[in-house]
Amino acid sequence: MIKLSDLGEFGLIKRFSQQFLQDLPGEITGIGDDCAIIPLNNKEALLYTTDMLIEDRHFVRDKITSYDLGQKSLAVNLSDIAAMGGNPKSAYLSIGIPANIELEWLDEFFRGIKDLCLQTRTYLLGGDTTKSPESLIINIGVIGIAKLSKIKRRSTAHPGDIICITDVVGDSGGGLKILLNNLPLDNDAVYLVGRHNCPKAQIEEGKWFSEREEVNAMIDVSDGIESDIHRLMESSNVGAEIEINTVPISKILRKLSEKYNWNVHEIALSGGEDYCLMLTIPEEYVDGIISKYEIKFKKPLYKIGKITGLTGKLTFIKDGKIIDFNKHGFDHFK
């Protein structure tokens, strides 16, 4: 008898997604990318994504303000829309509210959602409100629109492509360590906690990349580079090499990692919840894209490795040598 814990989250999704993928009309993309893609006509497509956040699994109520939790619940979905190069349009909130929540808490939660809706011109158009017997439960779904021919997928990386990311990674993972270990909240710690509690979806960056034909594949980094590069590799049927020393890490994370004796590379590669974008670009175009990106966004785009033809094989390189990196990305069932 197969057990759920043996399958893991990805195994479970694979087990059930196959039956729902088999009868799908060819033009629709179902389970397997950051968003579902439903063409509306020959120019535009609808994108849809959804995320469920459960108290004590995805957040601890006294470790995040309800304003930030409102923003984060929406932002993680906007990040999926960004990863395909789409424009978010409308959002839908289901919320299960336990008896010990106060109205002031909800006021701030909705203010957080509302502010991010205004910033991103996304309309909250509906949802479901119910009482929950125990935990606070939040499910947000977002509908976006994208130009059909411009959508970026995770399944179209090519051997030889350079892997780039749009931000330093690990700050969020470091922030989570601060919270879980109740470490002192000095300025550096507060900065990392802020990066964990208040991620920004890179919608403008995603749209900009979607307009660049040279970009082959894109995905958002939600569970950590190590986990998300595996998803991209599997979808694209390729392998990858990550040059550990080129993975960008903030000064603050380096400083606190030294102070608390954390493995900074482990946090950077598999801390998770970075919500930056990871993309692959053929070598001949990558420097051109990087300079245009830096002019447009006034911030760097980082090269961290290369796509290879060794299907399924992920290699980490440090100081010219292949190294073992056993820490696996966050898998919800293992």
Add this chain to the structure above:
Amino acid sequence: MIKLSDLGEFGLIKRFSQQFLQDLPGEITGIGDDCAIIPLNNKEALLYTTDMLIEDRHFVRDKITSYDLGQKSLAVNLSDIAAMGGNPKSAYLSIGIPANIELEWLDEFFRGIKDLCLQTRTYLLGGDTTKSPESLIINIGVIGIAKLSKIKRRSTAHPGDIICITDVVGDSGGGLKILLNNLPLDNDAVYLVGRHNCPKAQIEEGKWFSEREEVNAMIDVSDGIESDIHRLMESSNVGAEIEINTVPISKILRKLSEKYNWNVHEIALSGGEDYCLMLTIPEEYVDGIISKYEIKFKKPLYKIGKITGLTGKLTFIKDGKIIDFNKHGFDHFK
């Protein structure tokens, strides 16, 4: 200080929906009907609805098979699409899975969803799978399509309209009583439990009514006639009179209500989870619609009352006399 329990579910929705409704472009319908309505062009609109089911609040795991729970989780959303006269197109499932769920349970749950997807040509295109610390949590969102000019709303009932419903009511509420009180599962009881655990969304009926211009307003009966007529009254700024003796009740529910000394009218009016449709039709057209409906669907359409101009006033009439009916429909926070 206002408390959550004082506001109730509807008060809470009202408190927060206002801020999200105020900046809405005119052509979009947000919170306040069975579905959100987003016009795609001048002919078609997107419909969206979502429902969250939490273990021990909306279902008890050992009182429903996982196959039926899969079907019901989808059906309650399809019923919202039906209530606007739409066609369901795609579904999105977020599921929070506690450690004590077995793979066989999930296999059957997904088989239930899959079968209803096939029956209704709805594609499950995505979702979110995560571990839940305690309860099983299911959130399904459904996207539908409707002809823009044919959409039926709950806000367009007129004084003088006759109120009709498409099925007997209370069977589901009776089934719930059987389950909660662990009553013997004889054939009659099993029938009612089946009506509770396996509701059918009336998609074809909804689409048929949407093609009839004479039908002024439509809503699905999810929380019971008494609760849902209040929603329709509030949206339409009207009142209503329900003739209790005309509310259709099945023979089996009558029989078991007598046996267990249940108030059969209370169950019929506020048991909830009937998932039939309630619509309002001007008096001069109602008999014509009823005969066409009965020819088309080979089953009756029931007249149960009348829309009045007495805004906000709901009156129950029995044997020609106004009666008090204090039992309120199911409100999740009270």
